[in-house]
Each structure stands twice: as C-alpha cells, then as structure tokens.
Amino acid sequence: MTQKKKIIEIKNLHASIDGKEILKGLTLTINAGEVHAIMGPNGAGKSTLASVLAGREEYEVTEGEVLFDGVNLLELSPEERAREGLFLAFQYPIEIPGVSNINFLRTALNEIREHKGETPISAKEFMALVREKSKIVELDAKLASRSVNEGFSGGEKKKNEIFQMAMLNPKLAILDETDSGLDIDALRIVANGVNKLRSDENAIMVITHYQRLLDYIVPDFVHVLYDGKIVKTGGKDLALELEEKGYDWIKHDLVNN
Amino acid sequence: MTTTTEKKKSDFYQNLTTTEINVDSKDRALAEKVCEQAxxxxxxxxxxxxxxxxxxxxxxxxxxxxxxxxxxxxxxxQDAFTLVFVNGFFNEDLSSKNKPSGVEFKILSEKEALPPLQATIEGALFTAINTKYLCDGVELVFKEKNQVKTPVQILHIIKGENTISNFRVLVKNERFSEGQLILGEFSEGGKTKLSNIVVDFKMEEQSKLHVDKIQFEDEETFHISTENIRQKKNSQFTINTITLNGALVRNNLNFEVKGENCESNLNGAYLLKGKQHVDNHTVVDHQVAHCNSNELYKGVIYDKGTAVFNGKVFVRQDAQKINAFQSNGNVLMSDYATVNSKPELEIYADDVKCSHGSTTGQLDEEAVFYLRTRGISEDSARELLIAAFIDEVLDMVQNENIRTFIDKIISARFHQNI
Amino acid sequence: MANYTEDDLAKDLEQQEYKFGFTTDIESDKIPKGLNEDIIRLISKKKEEPEWLLEYRLKAYRVWKNMVEPEWAHVEYEKPKFDEIIYYAAPKQKKKYESWDDVEPELKETMKKLGISMEEQKRLTGVAVDFVMDSVSVATSFKEKLKELGIIFCSFSEAVQEYPELVKEHLGTVVPMTDNFYAALNSAVFTDGSFCYIPKGVKCPMELSTYFRINESGTGQFERTLVVADEGSYVSYLEGCTAPQRDENQLHAAVVELIAKDNAEIKYSTVQNWYPGDKDGKGGVYNFVTKRGICERNAKISWTQVETGSAVTWKYPSCILKGDNSVGEFYSVAVTNNYQQADTGTKMIHLGKNTKSTIISKGISAGKSQNSYRGLVQVHASADHARNFSQCDSLLMTDKCGAHTFPYIECKNKTAKIEHEATTSKIGEDQIFYCLQRGISEEKAISMIVNGYCKEVLNQLPMEFAVEAQKLLTISLEGSVG
Structure with missing residues (x-):
C-alpha cells in the first residue's frame, strides 16, 4: 500500500482565549480520503479546534504546529486558509442581508481560482455548477438567489453550508456540529450530500456531540476530545460505545489509568 | 441652549425673595446672572x-x-419612611419619626453649605431660579455598604394661589449602598402654582438606587422637574416617572454615565386628559465604555392633551461596547390629541449597539372588536387594552404598595372620568 | 446589476483618487463677482427673461437679504462668502446643438471621463441626456422622440422662452422663495436647470436623465429643476452629479420642485458624487439643496438618493401629501468618509386622508466623518388613517466617525399610525469572518456587506444608476475600516 497523502498534521496544538487555555496539546493527522470524527463532551474544545484551524483571531495559539498540505497553516490569514482549501461548515451560519448567495459564492469561487492562478469562471459555467451542486443537498433553487442565510430555516442553513462546500471543493472540510438542530430527514439529506463529496483527494473532519450523524457519515476514525486533548482514538464502533456509555465512561477511564 | 431669538425679558419671579440657604457661592453667582438676563x-x-x-x-x-x-x-x-414638604418647606410634624438605619437626611436650610449643583445652571432659567430663590429641600445619604430595605418617601405638596415652590433634593449613594426612593408630587388647592424641583443623584461606585416618581398634581399646577444623575463605575440607577395629572409638566432627566459597567434605566408612563401638556425630555450621555441603558416611555392621550417625548442618547468617542435602547409609544384617544416624539441618537463610537423606536397610533380596533365578541363591553375592552399598553411601563414599578396606589388612580380615571 | 462583475469592482477599487477630478477648459462668459440687484438684472437680461421673472428674482433677493443663514444642522463649515461668488457663467458658445456631431470634442471627452459616453447612452440605454455644463445646458438628445408624446424636457432657460405660462404657473409653488435661506438665494440667482412636463395620461417611456457638473472655477451653482407630471402621467427622472477636484469650496444651492397631479407618479433618483474634499478635509463642495414635491389625489412621489460626495451636505427631499390616498417615499443611502459631513433626511407632510409614506434611510460613516439623519413626519388633523413607516439605520466603520439620528414625529390625528425604527451598529465582524472563511478578501467582504446593507435603497434605482451607485459605495469606503 502506498503512503497516503497527508492533508493536515496537527502537532501538540495549544490555544487559548482571553488567557484561558482550551486546547492543551492536541495532535492529529488526517490523510486524503479519510473521514475523522471528533467527539467529546461540551466544553472539551471541539468548536475551539474548528475556530483555531479556520483562523479566528480571538484565539491565540501558544504552542504547536499545523501543516496543511505541507504549508504552515497558522501563518495564513483566514481567507488564505480558505483559498488553500480549508472549509469550515459553521455551527451557526451567518446571515448577510442583501448579499445574494450567488453573488457571495461567485466572489468566493473566483478569488479561490485567482489564488490558484486560474481564470474567473464564466457566468454560464457558474450557473451550471450551481444547478449541479444544489442537487447534492436538495437545496431549493430559489434559495440560491436569496440573501446569504437570511430567513433560512435551521435545516436550510446547514444544507447551504454543504452546498457551499460542494461549490468550493475544499481539500479539508470541517463540519462543526452540522447535525445540531436538524431533524432526521434533513440530517439524512445533509449527510448524503457530504458522502457524495467524499473522494480520495479530500478529507473531512466531523465535529459532533452525538453519534447519530455518524450513522450516515461513516467515519474511518473516531477521536474523543477531552479537556483540550485527544484521549482516545478508535474506529466507528467507538462512537457507538460512547453513545451507549456516555462521556462519563471516558472520564472514568482516564481517572483509572 | 439660548438663541438670539429669545429677547423677551420676564419678571414673573420678581416678587420672590432671595434664599437664605447657603447654596454654593459659584452656583449663586451664576444663578444671579441667568436670572438677571431672564x-x-x-x-x-x-x-x-x-x-x-x-x-x-x-x-x-x-x-x-x-x-x-x-x-x-x-x-x-404606607410602609415607607416619609418626609413631607409643603411648598418646598419641611413639615416635621407630618413626617415619619423612625428613620431606618443606613440612611441619613439633613434639611438643606440646616446645612452650613450646599455642595455645587450637578445640574447645569448656565442657560437653564428654571434651575437658576431654583438656586437663587430656593425654598428648602433635603439631602439624603445612603451610607456606605448599607442596603436600606425601607423605601424613603419624599412627598412634595404645593398649595395656595400663585405659589412657587423651589424645592431641591440632593441624593447621594455612597459606595456599595442600596436604596429605594419614592418621589410623590402633589397639590392641594389654589390657582396657578409652579413646582420647580431640582434633584441631584450622586451614584458612587457599585451603588444601586431605584426611584419611583409619581406626579399627581391638579390642573392648576405647572411643573418643571430637573433631575441630574451622575453615575460612577458599576452603579445601577433606575427611575420610573409616572405622570397621572397636572396642567403642564416638563420633566428634564439627564444621565451622565461616567464610570464603566453602569446600568441606567429610565421609564415613563403618562396619561393625559383635558388640555394637559406633558413633556419628557431625557438625555443619556454615555461618556465611557461598557455600559447599558434602557429607556421605555409610553403614554395615552385623551381629549386635547399634548404629549412630548424627546429622548437623546449620546455615545461619546471611545465609549465602546455600549448597548443603548430607547423606545416611545403613544396612543391617541381623541381627534384633538397631539403627540410630538423625537427620539434621537448621537453616536461617536463604533462598537455599539443602539436602537430606538417610536410608534404612534390608536388602539387596535380589531382587538377591541374581538373582546366585544367575547361579551366584554366596549368601554371595558378599551380599558383592558390601554391597561395592557401602559402596563409594560408600570410593571417596572416593583413595590406593590406603589403599584396599588397608581392602579387606584388609573382605575378611578377610567370609571369616573376624573 | 447583472452586468457588473466583481472584476469591475476590483478595477474600481484600484482607483484611489477621486475619479472625476479634472477641469474642462471651455471659455466662459462671466459677470463680476458678488450679488446686488444690478447683478440680478444683468443675469436676467443676459438670459433674455420676461419681466415677471426678473420681478420674481428681485423679490427673492430682497427676501434673502433679510434672512440669516441657518445653523441648526449638525454640521460645521466655513460659511460661503457670498460676495466672492460669481453668480453667472455660461459657455461662450451660445449656439445650440442640433446633433451629437455638433458638440465639441472637448466636451465629449468630459462626458467620457464622467463615464456617460453619450453615444453609448443613446445607443444602449435610450436615456435622453440633458447635459448641464455649469449653468447653461449645452447638449440635449432624444428631444424629438419625447416631443411626439408631448413631453417637454429642456433646459430651464429654454422653458422660460418657449413655455412661459407653464413655468409661471408652477415655479415656486412647492418651494416658495421664502422657504429658507438657500431657496431664497436660488430663487434670486438661478441661472439654469431642467424643466420637465408630462402631459395628461402620458407614461414617459424612458428615463429622463440630467448630468450636472460644476465646472467654472469659483462659480456658484444655482440649479433650478421643475418637474410637472399632469394627471395620470408617469415619469422617472435621474439626476447624477460629479465635480472637478479643486481646493476652494464650491457652493451648490439647487432647488428642485416636483408636482404630481391627480393619479400621477414621479420617481426622482439621484446619485451624488461631488468632490468631497481630500483626505484632510480640504476643499469639497457644499451641497445645500431644497428638494420638495407635492402630491395631489392618488399621486405618488418617490425620492431615491445615493449620496457619497460633497464636503458638507444639507438635503431633505420632501413630500407634501396633499391629496387623499397620495403616497410619498424616500429611499436614501448616505456615505460619509474622511472629514465629510452630511445632515440629510426627509419631511413627509400628511394632509390628505389615507396618505402613506415610507422612509428607508441607510447611513454609513467612515473616517472622521459625521453623518446625520434628520427627518420629520407630520400628520395633520385632516389626515385620517395616515400611515408612516420609517427605518433609519446607521453603520459605523471606524471609531472616529459619528452617526446621528434626529427624527421628529408630530401627530395630530388619532387614526394615524406611525412607526419609526432606528439602529446604529458596527459592521458585523462575524459576517466579515464568514466571508473570509470562504476565501473572500476583507476589502471585498466589506464592499459586499455594505452593498447588501443598502440593497433596499439600491433596488429602487434604475439599472444603470444602480451599477454606478454600487461602484460609488465601494470607492467611497475604500480602506475605511478602522
């Protein structure tokens, strides 16, 4: 078997906000073609990890290193990270009144293309792409022309995040609690969408509190994040075990070892 | 605030005698000057x-x-510690005897010297008159670290033809003190009277004061109130101004928020009838960062009444992270009623959340109809809806006794058309 | 807006300096500076005006002389020296242009720089352009086509000569000369402007557009616009402004009067882009304009404006809703940057029954600028069931600017319903981060968010104006986030 390409390597990552340390030495490598689930109790640092990787300025990285496809991620601005192929599906997608989804995505896509030295996409190609990709998440075509996330239901917002992911075709997609607030039908659609986007070239990090999503997006690895560190790693069965026994089991385990 | 167009000189206070109270000398000089220009x-x-x-x-x-x-x-x-003033002069006999601990008071005429007034005298004729011709007043101090549970109630009654009462209250909340104050403004007979009241509130660090001001003077009384609130850091101040009667009422309420992390709440309710005129003028001046202010004024105007609301929120440069909300609602009940509303924002800092709203309309006729289809009489339906409208403000009055007092007046108003 | 791509935006962003800062060198016919009755007689004589108009001017001048320049607005500026102003300047060539070919190449070049290449305008948009160079109009197109419909669209001077009765009947009926200091001044010295008359029942098939320019150094600009929409007619009128870059302050005190008779509708759109002064607040145009319309029964007047220019702006396009069921609308975007000051808003005067007004005002303050909304909603006792909705939002881009809201609400009718809302907030950091995470640069993110914030207003503009307005917003706010 050939060595898989490393998409992201996180080494001993420490990060804090307002002087309080949240990530306390997190290490994780994700290879191309893999889906990793990050699970953990509330306050373990799951969303902090997503925010730090995306480059939110409120967080200060105090120690450690992150290589993204060989590039030092931590030195890049948020938009450069995005252009390099890092995509964050927000837990709470932001509403931007008056800015249409189409205009928003076209601007994003063209800036990413420019970054790669490609020419801007033509209007015709772009619309074709919109039509094609919106099917992936069964997104109502009408939503594409509405303002970004404005007046969208919770489910539509999450679908829209995956639709954007499909449009921008990232190397690494971080899904931050994408399942929160979704009913079963919407969850199924969103998960199916993500599955369609899985390939040998990209990787996905699924951050979730519940196992439920992982029935649909089957992970290759499940990591348990606890107190700012990965304390346990296993296959998809670990998620089931967590669901059954709860996070206290992990705590208990940690204390005993 | 004066402009060249105001040339008219007046002598409506020329029969007054200059006060013998030891007001601050600079204040006195300034007041003399302003009164001279008249x-x-x-x-x-x-x-x-x-x-x-x-x-x-x-x-x-x-x-x-x-x-x-x-x-x-x-x-x-009836459970409060009460101080009674008639025409601005202290009436010891009618006042309470058992002063709660943690609060001290002193009648101004008994003080050796008054501190400089917080309220501006320059260009403010009525404050100048209050200073130069001060009748009397009281200084109230909530002592450091004391939580005074018994409310202090100051009742001001004006009486007699052509009476002017230049009355002053100086409230000081020392550090970590907490108190409740009731200001009752009443009248008893006599034509054309003028209550000219100035109140200074000095809020030291971490202090807290809740003020309920009830205005229930007769239709022969003019009223000018000037309240100045100066807040130091972490202090909380709430004032509810409830105007239930009077001929012409003008309330000037000025907040100077000088310390961080302060909370300022100002609410008002007014019910107008006849040819009454009620004018609430408020200024909240956010001079420093990290403070909140909330303002809600609501009124119902009957007959030929005129209500005026002018609320101004200032956010000074560098006063970041301010949340300031301001709202004014009016219901007009007659073809001759008037509302003039002017909610203003003047913002010089960027990281702020400020908003204001103003609505003017009549009662929701659909709602009236709905209630009537449920067997409620039209009058009762209107009463219910007006009460619901004004309750949003009255609910801010937390003291049950005060609320009962207000409700009684409003209810009588509905039923006997007083 | 579909034709406008992000690349256009990027190109515009590169242009740091004021795009239209240049002076066209055309010989002018000037009169001595300063103002007195003789000067007014001279202006009137040069323009070969009828006696009644001279009388009108003189009367206005006498009114003005006794007025004091108002100071209530939230602006600070050095007052214009009225004795230093030249009140009349006309290009020496008085000849009218029969066709586009007759226009001097120099003038065409000017228009090209303005981005309104007339050939293109004619060919692509079907917009009739009445180009005002300083005070006298020098080029008019599409007149013939309009003539067929009985629509009059010409320079004000021409209207005075050709349609004196129409002018006399309506001039000063909406903005009386006594209205305010600058309206009085304008009434005394206005040199030219536009006149538009739409006959009964006619829907004007094209947007009527006037591009204004102030060109002669030291010349005050006193435009006069009169639009009369007769019963049941419709017109959409566009006004756009650019001015050359220069150091001394220039005064612009225009008067615009709109008359919408029974069942008529006037849509009046403005993009204002006059020289705002440099980064240190030096120079720039003073824009003190009186704009007002009157609506008869079932009539509608809609004001839309995008204001990014001028050093000091003072402007309140207003509607007098006189007729029952009449409608007034005001949509405004006002952007201030550097040391610009704007005090702008509207007045909605409800007199008729069932009158409706809508006010949507979006203020954006950047740099060290001051941006104020000042509005009046007045419901008279006669205005049963009058309805007003006002939304005034302010967006702050830096911590050195100011955003202020001064609404006046006066109601004397119990059946009226008035709602006013206002918010002031900073540009949303979460929104910017969301854009960044999708690979969009900060500059572009801000441009998108700001244009989105103004969309309700921009949507009211005709297409070609909307594009220009979007560009203007972006250019005006360049590098402005603090």
Whole structure:
C-alpha cells in the first residue's frame, strides 16, 4: 500500500482565549480520503479546534504546529486558509442581508481560482455548477438567489453550508456540529450530500456531540476530545460505545489509568 | 441652549425673595446672572420646541409657607419612611419619626453649605431660579455598604394661589449602598402654582438606587422637574416617572454615565386628559465604555392633551461596547390629541449597539372588536387594552404598595372620568 | 446589476483618487463677482427673461437679504462668502446643438471621463441626456422622440422662452422663495436647470436623465429643476452629479420642485458624487439643496438618493401629501468618509386622508466623518388613517466617525399610525469572518456587506444608476475600516 497523502498534521496544538487555555496539546493527522470524527463532551474544545484551524483571531495559539498540505497553516490569514482549501461548515451560519448567495459564492469561487492562478469562471459555467451542486443537498433553487442565510430555516442553513462546500471543493472540510438542530430527514439529506463529496483527494473532519450523524457519515476514525486533548482514538464502533456509555465512561477511564 | 431669538425679558419671579440657604457661592453667582438676563425660552429654542411657557410665566409667583391637615391621600407607600414638604418647606410634624438605619437626611436650610449643583445652571432659567430663590429641600445619604430595605418617601405638596415652590433634593449613594426612593408630587388647592424641583443623584461606585416618581398634581399646577444623575463605575440607577395629572409638566432627566459597567434605566408612563401638556425630555450621555441603558416611555392621550417625548442618547468617542435602547409609544384617544416624539441618537463610537423606536397610533380596533365578541363591553375592552399598553411601563414599578396606589388612580380615571 | 462583475469592482477599487477630478477648459462668459440687484438684472437680461421673472428674482433677493443663514444642522463649515461668488457663467458658445456631431470634442471627452459616453447612452440605454455644463445646458438628445408624446424636457432657460405660462404657473409653488435661506438665494440667482412636463395620461417611456457638473472655477451653482407630471402621467427622472477636484469650496444651492397631479407618479433618483474634499478635509463642495414635491389625489412621489460626495451636505427631499390616498417615499443611502459631513433626511407632510409614506434611510460613516439623519413626519388633523413607516439605520466603520439620528414625529390625528425604527451598529465582524472563511478578501467582504446593507435603497434605482451607485459605495469606503 502506498503512503497516503497527508492533508493536515496537527502537532501538540495549544490555544487559548482571553488567557484561558482550551486546547492543551492536541495532535492529529488526517490523510486524503479519510473521514475523522471528533467527539467529546461540551466544553472539551471541539468548536475551539474548528475556530483555531479556520483562523479566528480571538484565539491565540501558544504552542504547536499545523501543516496543511505541507504549508504552515497558522501563518495564513483566514481567507488564505480558505483559498488553500480549508472549509469550515459553521455551527451557526451567518446571515448577510442583501448579499445574494450567488453573488457571495461567485466572489468566493473566483478569488479561490485567482489564488490558484486560474481564470474567473464564466457566468454560464457558474450557473451550471450551481444547478449541479444544489442537487447534492436538495437545496431549493430559489434559495440560491436569496440573501446569504437570511430567513433560512435551521435545516436550510446547514444544507447551504454543504452546498457551499460542494461549490468550493475544499481539500479539508470541517463540519462543526452540522447535525445540531436538524431533524432526521434533513440530517439524512445533509449527510448524503457530504458522502457524495467524499473522494480520495479530500478529507473531512466531523465535529459532533452525538453519534447519530455518524450513522450516515461513516467515519474511518473516531477521536474523543477531552479537556483540550485527544484521549482516545478508535474506529466507528467507538462512537457507538460512547453513545451507549456516555462521556462519563471516558472520564472514568482516564481517572483509572 | 439660548438663541438670539429669545429677547423677551420676564419678571414673573420678581416678587420672590432671595434664599437664605447657603447654596454654593459659584452656583449663586451664576444663578444671579441667568436670572438677571431672564430670557424665557420660546419654541424657537430646540430644547423647548414643543412646549410653550407663556401661560406658566404669566403669574407673579410668591414663595409661601402653608399648613396642611392630612396627608393620607398623598401617602404612596404606607410602609415607607416619609418626609413631607409643603411648598418646598419641611413639615416635621407630618413626617415619619423612625428613620431606618443606613440612611441619613439633613434639611438643606440646616446645612452650613450646599455642595455645587450637578445640574447645569448656565442657560437653564428654571434651575437658576431654583438656586437663587430656593425654598428648602433635603439631602439624603445612603451610607456606605448599607442596603436600606425601607423605601424613603419624599412627598412634595404645593398649595395656595400663585405659589412657587423651589424645592431641591440632593441624593447621594455612597459606595456599595442600596436604596429605594419614592418621589410623590402633589397639590392641594389654589390657582396657578409652579413646582420647580431640582434633584441631584450622586451614584458612587457599585451603588444601586431605584426611584419611583409619581406626579399627581391638579390642573392648576405647572411643573418643571430637573433631575441630574451622575453615575460612577458599576452603579445601577433606575427611575420610573409616572405622570397621572397636572396642567403642564416638563420633566428634564439627564444621565451622565461616567464610570464603566453602569446600568441606567429610565421609564415613563403618562396619561393625559383635558388640555394637559406633558413633556419628557431625557438625555443619556454615555461618556465611557461598557455600559447599558434602557429607556421605555409610553403614554395615552385623551381629549386635547399634548404629549412630548424627546429622548437623546449620546455615545461619546471611545465609549465602546455600549448597548443603548430607547423606545416611545403613544396612543391617541381623541381627534384633538397631539403627540410630538423625537427620539434621537448621537453616536461617536463604533462598537455599539443602539436602537430606538417610536410608534404612534390608536388602539387596535380589531382587538377591541374581538373582546366585544367575547361579551366584554366596549368601554371595558378599551380599558383592558390601554391597561395592557401602559402596563409594560408600570410593571417596572416593583413595590406593590406603589403599584396599588397608581392602579387606584388609573382605575378611578377610567370609571369616573376624573 | 447583472452586468457588473466583481472584476469591475476590483478595477474600481484600484482607483484611489477621486475619479472625476479634472477641469474642462471651455471659455466662459462671466459677470463680476458678488450679488446686488444690478447683478440680478444683468443675469436676467443676459438670459433674455420676461419681466415677471426678473420681478420674481428681485423679490427673492430682497427676501434673502433679510434672512440669516441657518445653523441648526449638525454640521460645521466655513460659511460661503457670498460676495466672492460669481453668480453667472455660461459657455461662450451660445449656439445650440442640433446633433451629437455638433458638440465639441472637448466636451465629449468630459462626458467620457464622467463615464456617460453619450453615444453609448443613446445607443444602449435610450436615456435622453440633458447635459448641464455649469449653468447653461449645452447638449440635449432624444428631444424629438419625447416631443411626439408631448413631453417637454429642456433646459430651464429654454422653458422660460418657449413655455412661459407653464413655468409661471408652477415655479415656486412647492418651494416658495421664502422657504429658507438657500431657496431664497436660488430663487434670486438661478441661472439654469431642467424643466420637465408630462402631459395628461402620458407614461414617459424612458428615463429622463440630467448630468450636472460644476465646472467654472469659483462659480456658484444655482440649479433650478421643475418637474410637472399632469394627471395620470408617469415619469422617472435621474439626476447624477460629479465635480472637478479643486481646493476652494464650491457652493451648490439647487432647488428642485416636483408636482404630481391627480393619479400621477414621479420617481426622482439621484446619485451624488461631488468632490468631497481630500483626505484632510480640504476643499469639497457644499451641497445645500431644497428638494420638495407635492402630491395631489392618488399621486405618488418617490425620492431615491445615493449620496457619497460633497464636503458638507444639507438635503431633505420632501413630500407634501396633499391629496387623499397620495403616497410619498424616500429611499436614501448616505456615505460619509474622511472629514465629510452630511445632515440629510426627509419631511413627509400628511394632509390628505389615507396618505402613506415610507422612509428607508441607510447611513454609513467612515473616517472622521459625521453623518446625520434628520427627518420629520407630520400628520395633520385632516389626515385620517395616515400611515408612516420609517427605518433609519446607521453603520459605523471606524471609531472616529459619528452617526446621528434626529427624527421628529408630530401627530395630530388619532387614526394615524406611525412607526419609526432606528439602529446604529458596527459592521458585523462575524459576517466579515464568514466571508473570509470562504476565501473572500476583507476589502471585498466589506464592499459586499455594505452593498447588501443598502440593497433596499439600491433596488429602487434604475439599472444603470444602480451599477454606478454600487461602484460609488465601494470607492467611497475604500480602506475605511478602522
């Protein structure tokens, strides 16, 4: 078997906000073609990890290193990270009144293309792409022309995040609690969408509190994040075990070892 | 605030005698100067745009002591510690004897010297008159680290023809003190009276004060109130101004928020009838960062009443992270009622959340109809809806006794059309 | 807006300096500076005006002389020296242009720089352009086509000569000369402007557009616009402004009067882009304009404006809703940057029954600028069931600027319903981060968010104006986030 390409390597990552340390030495490598689930109790640092990787300025990285496809991620601005192929599906997608989804995505896509030295996409190609990709998440075509996330239901917002992911075709997609607030039908659609986007070239990090999503997006690895560190790693069965026994089991385990 | 258009000189207070109280010497000099110029603001002055002072300044007022027999009908909270002033002069006999601990008071005429006034005298004729011709007043101090649970109730009653009462209250909340204050403003007979009241609130660090001000003077009383609140850091101040009667009422409420992490709440309710004129002028001046202010004024105007609301929120440069909310609602009940509303924002900092809203309309006729289909009479339906409208403000009055007092007046108003 | 791509935006962003800062060198016919009755007689004589108009001017001048320059607005500026102003300047060539070919190449070049290449305008948009160079109009197109419909669209001077009765009947009926200091001044010295008359029942098939320019150094600009929409007619009128870059302050005190008779509708759109002064607040145009319309029964007047220019702006396009069921609308975007000051808003005067007004005002303050909304909603006792909705939002881009809201609400009718809302907030950091995470640069993110914030207003503009307005917003706010 050939060595898989490393998409992201996180080494001993420490990060804090307002002087309080949240990530306390997190290490994780994700290879191309893999889906990793990050699970953990509330306050373990799951969303902090997503925010730090995306480059939110409120967080200060105090120690450690992150290589993204060989590039030092931590030195890049948020938009450069995005252009390099890092995509964050927000837990709470932001509403931007008056800015249409189409205009928003076209601007994003063209800036990413420019970054790669490609020419801007033509209007015709772009619309074709919109039509094609919106099917992936069964997104109502009408939503594409509405303002970004404005007046969208919770489910539509999450679908829209995956639709954007499909449009921008990232190397690494971080899904931050994408399942929160979704009913079963919407969850199924969103998960199916993500599955369609899985390939040998990209990787996905699924951050979730519940196992439920992982029935649909089957992970290759499940990591348990606890107190700012990965304390346990296993296959998809670990998620089931967590669901059954709860996070206290992990705590208990940690204390005993 | 004066402009060149205000040339008219007036002598409506020329029969008054200069106070013997030891007001601050600079204040006195300034007051002398302003009174000397005696310029009465006209509606061309933006600050008085919607309030005409012609009638108010016609009589030749006098300061006079009056006796009063019974104050039962004026007591808002029977459990409070009460201080009674008639025409601005202290009435010891009618006042409470058992002062709660943690609060001290001193009658101004007994003090050796008054501190400089917080309220501006320059260009403020009524504050100048209050200073130069001060009748009397009281200084109230909530002592450091004391939580005074018994409310202090100051009742001011004006009585007798052509009486002017220049009355002053100086409230100081020392560090970590907490208190409740009730200001009751009443009248008892006599034509064309003028209550000219100045109140200074000095809020030291981490102090807290809740003020309920109930205005229930007769239709022969003009009223000018000037309240100045100066807040130091972490202090909380709430004032509810409930105007239930009077001829012309003008409330000037000025907040100077000088410390971080302060909370300022100002609410008002007004019910107007006849030819009443009620003008609430508020200024919240956010001079420093990290503070909140909330303002809600609501009124119902019957007959030929005129309500004026002018609320201004200032956010000074570098006063970041301010949340300031301001809202004014009015219901017009007659074809001759008038509302003038001017909610203003003046913002010089960027990281702020400020908003204001103003609504004017009549009762929701659909709602009236709905209630009637459920067997409620039209009058009762309107009463219910008005009560619901005004309750949002009245609910801010937390003291049950005060609330009962207000509700009684409002209910009587509905049923006997008083 | 579909034709406008992000690349256009990027190109615009590169242009740091004021795009239209240049002076066209055309010989002018000037009169001595300063103002007195003789000067007014001279202006009137040069323009070969009828006696009644001279009388009108003189009367206005006498009114003005006794007025004091108002000071209530939230602006600070050095007052214009009225004795230093030249009140009349006309290009020496008085000849009218029969066709586009007759226009001097120099003038065409000017228009190209303005981005309104007339050939293109004619060919692509079907917009008739009445180009005002300083005070006298020098080029008019599409006149013939309009003539067929009985629509009059010409320079004000021409209207005075050709349609004196129409002018006399309506001039000063909406903005009387006594209205305010600058309206009085304008009434005394206005040199030219536009006149438009739409006959009964006619829907004007094209947007009527006037591009204004102030060109002569030291010349005050006193435009006069009069639009009369007769019963049941419709017109959409566009006004756009650019001015050359220069150091001394220039005064612009225009008067615009709109008359919408029974069942008529006037849509009046403005993009204002006059020289705002440099980064240190030096120079720039003073824009003190009186704009007002009157609506008869079932009539509608809609004001839309995008204001990014001028050093000091003072402007309140207003509607007098006189007729029952009449409608007034005001949509405004006002952007201030550097040391610009704007005090702008509207007045909605409800007199008729069932009158409706809508006010949507979006203020954006950047740099060290001051941006104020000042509005009046006045419901008279006669205006049963009058309805007003106002939304005034302010967006702050830096911590050195100011955003202020001064609404006046006066109601004397119990059946009226008035709602006013206002918010002031900073540009949303979460929104910017969301854009960044999708690979969009900060500059572009801000441009998108700001244009989105103004969309309700921009949507009211005709297409070609909307594009220009979007560009203007972006250019005006360049590098402005603090």
């Amino acid at each position: 310029i009465i603001p006209t509606t061309k002055n933006e600050y008085w745009k919607y309030t005409r002072l012609t009638k108010l300044t016609k009589p030749k007022y006098i300061q006079q002591k009056e006796e009063i027999g019974d104050i039962t009908s004026f007591v808002i909270d």
